[in-house]
Amino acid sequence: MTGLGFVKAHGLGNDFVVIDRRETPCPVTPALARAIADRHRGVGFDQLITVDRHPQVAATVTFWNSDGSESGACGNGTRCVAGLLMTELETDAVTLKTERGLLVCRDAGEGQITVDMLEPRLEWDQIPLAERMDTRGIDLKLGPIDAPTLHSPGCVNMGNPHAVFFVDDVAAHDIARAGPFLENHFLFPERANIGFAQVRDPGRIRLRVWERGAGLTLACGSGACAAVVAGVRKQLLDRTVEVEVDGGTLTVTWRESDGHVLMTGPWSRVFDAEFDADWLAAVRAEAEAGGPGQAA
Numbered sequence: 001m002t003g004l005g006f007v008k009a010h011g012l013g014n015d016f017v018v019i020d021r022r023e024t025p026c027p028v029t030p031a032l033a034r035a036i037a038d039r040h041r042g043v044g045f046d047q048l049i050t051v052d053r054h055p056q057v058a059a060t061v062t063f064w065n066s067d068g069s070e071s072g073a074c075g076n077g078t079r080c081v082a083g084l085l086m087t088e089l090e091t092d093a094v095t096l097k098t099e100r101g102l103l104v105c106r107d108a109g110e111g112q113i114t115v116d117m118l119e120p121r122l123e124w125d126q127i128p129l130a131e132r133m134d135t136r137g138i139d140l141k142l143g144p145i146d147a148p149t150l151h152s153p154g155c156v157n158m159g160n161p162h163a164v165f166f167v168d169d170v171a172a173h174d175i176a177r178a179g180p181f182l183e184n185h186f187l188f189p190e191r192a193n194i195g196f197a198q199v200r201d202p203g204r205i206r207l208r209v210w211e212r213g214a215g216l217t218l219a220c221g222s223g224a225c226a227a228v229v230a231g232v233r234k235q236l237l238d239r240t241v242e243v244e245v246d247g248g249t250l251t252v253t254w255r256e257s258d259g260h261v262l263m264t265g266p267w268s269r270v271f272d273a274e275f276d277a278d279w280l281a282a283v284r285a286e287a288e289a290g291g292p293g294q295a296a
């Protein structure tokens with residue numbers, strides 16, 4: 001029984017299943033993504049990543065959340081794919097085509113990779129928001145009785161939508177409770193990743209992110225970029241910031257010269273494996289038959 005190969009990788013604990021489709025086709029449906037994401041019956045991941053051939057650059061990369069939805073960006077996943085391809089191609093730089101654009105990734109030494117995440121999009125309809133608002137701090141307030149009020153998040157699109165709340169103490173917030181409500185708030189027609197950032201000093205923040213379509217993760221690369229951009233726009237942060245996430249530390253620079261956001265951090269290849277062909281066939285059949293929770 002042979003199956004389809006994949007790599008399990010992670011960036012600071014934000015974990016990925018990477019399927020290389022450059023030689024072998026593997027159509028991904030939301031139902032298949034959810035089945036692979038199942039940490040009991042599948043493999044488990046925060047994001048599934050497919051890698052396809054591209055005529056000019058190293059590869060085209062597509063990101064899927066564990067709920068089966070697609071995302072235009074994934075900073076940590078981009079680093080992992082870049083690391084895998086740099087190893088394979090024996091090079092210290094690769095360019096990857098994502099929905100957001102061409103991302104240049106460079107080996108930064110000591111197991112770290114820097115990704116040029118391009119310019120953030122900051123207009124209200126680029127986030128997108130349901131209404132015209134000042135994205136430096138939108139008119140959104142949440143006042144749980146048992147937690148400090150959340151208000152005026154900065155909104156940034158890094159290829160995916162982010163809203164970042166600056167709070168006095170990240171630990172004082174029940175993110176698992178506020179996150180789903182805010183992710184699905186009517187102001188975010190494409191939902192949003194919700195960041196909770198605490199400024200330690202202008203060059204360092206603590207950040208936790210409730211990810212759209214994946215929940216609370218140990219690290220969110222695009223979330224780290226969004227938090228730094230939002231913090232600079234609120235005049236709370238310097239242009240280069242160490243971002244402490246649950247899984248470690250990312251360095252993010254919002255470069256003044258061209259407005260690009262650069263994110264640097266580690267990546268790890270955990271193991272290579274293959275899906276059992278019978279398991280894949282069964283999952284696909286169940287999805288087609290509209291099995292429990294499996295509708296494509």
Ligand SMILES: N[C@@H](CCC[C@H](N)C(=O)O)C(=O)O
Nearest residue numbers: 071074075076160220221222
């Ligand atoms: N883990 C990510 C972000 C993944 C996508 C996100 N959940 C979305 O739907 O926008 C990262 O490292 O950026």
